[in-house]
Amino acid sequence: MEPDAAAAGLSELVGCPVTISGAASLGAQRSTLFVDLERSTGVESAVAQISTGAVETRPVTAEAALLELVGRHGVPVPTVYAATDELPGIGLPAMILSRARGRTIPRHILRALPDRDAGDNLARQCGAALAALHAIPTTEAPPAFEEVSPTRFVELQTERLELLARPRPAIRYGLRWLADNEPAPVDSTIVHGDLRNGNIVVDDDGLVAVLDWEVAQRSDPMQDLAWLCLRTWRFGADDRPVGGFGAIDALVDGYETAGGTFRQRAFDWWTAARCAWWAIGLAAQALAFTTGRTDAIMLAASGRRVPELEFDLLDHIRRIDH
Amino acid sequence: MHDDPDAVTLLEAMAATLTDRVVPALHDGVQHEARIVANLCRILARELAESGADRDMFAALIGHDGKRGDLAAELDQLIASGHAPPDTLAVLLADVTRRAEITKPGYTFTDGT
Numbered sequence: 001m002e003p004d005a006a007a008a009g010l011s012e013l014v015g016c017p018v019t020i021s022g023a024a025s026l027g028a029q030r031s032t033l034f035v036d037l038e039r040s041t042g043v044e045s046a047v048a049q050i051s052t053g054a055v056e057t058r059p060v061t062a063e064a065a066l067l068e069l070v071g072r073h074g075v076p077v078p079t080v081y082a083a084t085d086e087l088p089g090i091g092l093p094a095m096i097l098s099r100a101r102g103r104t105i106p107r108h109i110l111r112a113l114p115d116r117d118a119g120d121n122l123a124r125q126c127g128a129a130l131a132a133l134h135a136i137p138t139t140e141a142p143p144a145f146e147e148v149s150p151t152r153f154v155e156l157q158t159e160r161l162e163l164l165a166r167p168r169p170a171i172r173y174g175l176r177w178l179a180d181n182e183p184a185p186v187d188s189t190i191v192h193g194d195l196r197n198g199n200i201v202v203d204d205d206g207l208v209a210v211l212d213w214e215v216a217q218r219s220d221p222m223q224d225l226a227w228l229c230l231r232t233w234r235f236g237a238d239d240r241p242v243g244g245f246g247a248i249d250a251l252v253d254g255y256e257t258a259g260g261t262f263r264q265r266a267f268d269w270w271t272a273a274r275c276a277w278w279a280i281g282l283a284a285q286a287l288a289f290t291t292g293r294t295d296a297i298m299l300a301a302s303g304r305r306v307p308e309l310e311f312d313l314l315d316h317i318r319r320i321d322h
Numbered sequence: 323m324h325d326d327p328d329a330v331t332l333l334e335a336m337a338a339t340l341t342d343r344v345v346p347a348l349h350d351g352v353q354h355e356a357r358i359v360a361n362l363c364r365i366l367a368r369e370l371a372e373s374g375a376d377r378d379m380f381a382a383l384i385g386h387d388g389k390r391g392d393l394a395a396e397l398d399q400l401i402a403s404g405h406a407p408p409d410t411l412a413v414l415l416a417d418v419t420r421r422a423e424i425t426k427p428g429y430t431f432t433d434g435t
Contacts, residue, residue, distance in 0.1 A: 315432070
């Protein structure tokens with residue numbers, strides 16, 4: 001993708017001159033660029049996301065519609081300025097968003113917290129944001145967002161497991177356990193699917209915005225709380241289960257004060273489910289390297305992170321079954 | 323046999339050089355990748371130094387000998403078909419603990435909060 005062509009396409013999309021000032025991240029699936037919008041009222045810093053992945057999970061315009069919906073319902077998100085499934089001159093899906101000011105790098109977020117109270121406050125704010133999200137009637141969700149029940153989740157992960165190069169009995173055991181221990185059925189809500197330390201913007205007052213809605217779905221709301229608390233997103237701060245910054249009680253307090261209902265058993269189930277999901281995800285990244293679909297050393301290294309997630313999965317099951 | 327230093331020693335020296343001398347001289351964009359490479363060198367050194375004493379855990383569970391990959395595939399099928407042997411969880415946990423302690427030493431010593 002030529003930078004000049006991308007800038008020209010983004011200019012046409014948003015209707016004013018756009019200059020690209022830098023790359024925020026260049027992921028396997030999407031590039032996130034810092035851009036300046038030269039509006040008649042002055043220059044505004046913004047963010048452009050251009051999807052480069054071969055596999056697009058859903059149209060970017062559907063993601064933009066979801067961002068507008070959840071923003072209206074009080075979930076802190078960037079404002080969508082423009083979105084298209086075919087950027088002029090480039091042909092790739094793209095979106096231009098307001099730039100939320102604050103820290104996004106997990107370790108920077110953790111370092112900047114002055115004390116445990118500030119971390120608990122951030123956990124409460126995450127709980128409140130999730131409660132606002134989970135309160136939105138699912139009938140308002142764009143149709144592109146699929147329903148993922150616990151049963152469907154296990155089916156999907158079993159299919160993904162079969163695609164890996166080598167047998168993984170630890171993950172298989174986890175999937176069998178999940179199938180045998182499904183939580184009681186519950187009405188699905190809109191679920192972010194990837195809310196964790198790494199997809200939030202935080203300033204000195206706490207949560208500014210929730211980013212990266214590309215895997216949003218309709219599912220059990222406990223999936224979001226469980227993923228936020230996975231050990232892998234604590235960056236070594238295991239005494240602070242919520243993203244390495246907060247206590248579970250603070251997250252639950254923020255969630256329930258804002259109208260959510262915390263269900264421990266479903267939370268525990270989704271903790272195991274997302275451990276299995278991420279173990280398979282890391283193994284799949286390594287497979288992309290060994291099969292020549294990427295030469296990124298970071299994805300190759302993911303293969304050596306699978307044992308951590310397998311351990312988290314089985315250790316969690318052992319504690320529950322004990 | 324190869325010349326000295328041996329592979330483990332060399333990998334540890336490569337990791338130390340990357341961490342102590344190369345990483346500080348790099349800009350943000352590639353620093354992270356250099357750290358990943360240094361960490362991979364350390365993991366490989368531990369893999370090479372491993373005794374392999376625990377490798378017959380799957381054989382004891384299933385009840386016959388075999389190559390590690392074949393035994394893992396057989397155990398995988400037993401679990402998938404609902405015929406996991408009684409001690410499966412304990413053996414799998416011991417196996418992932420061994421592997422996780424190579425990729426990330428200290429990771430499995432947790433109170434699980």
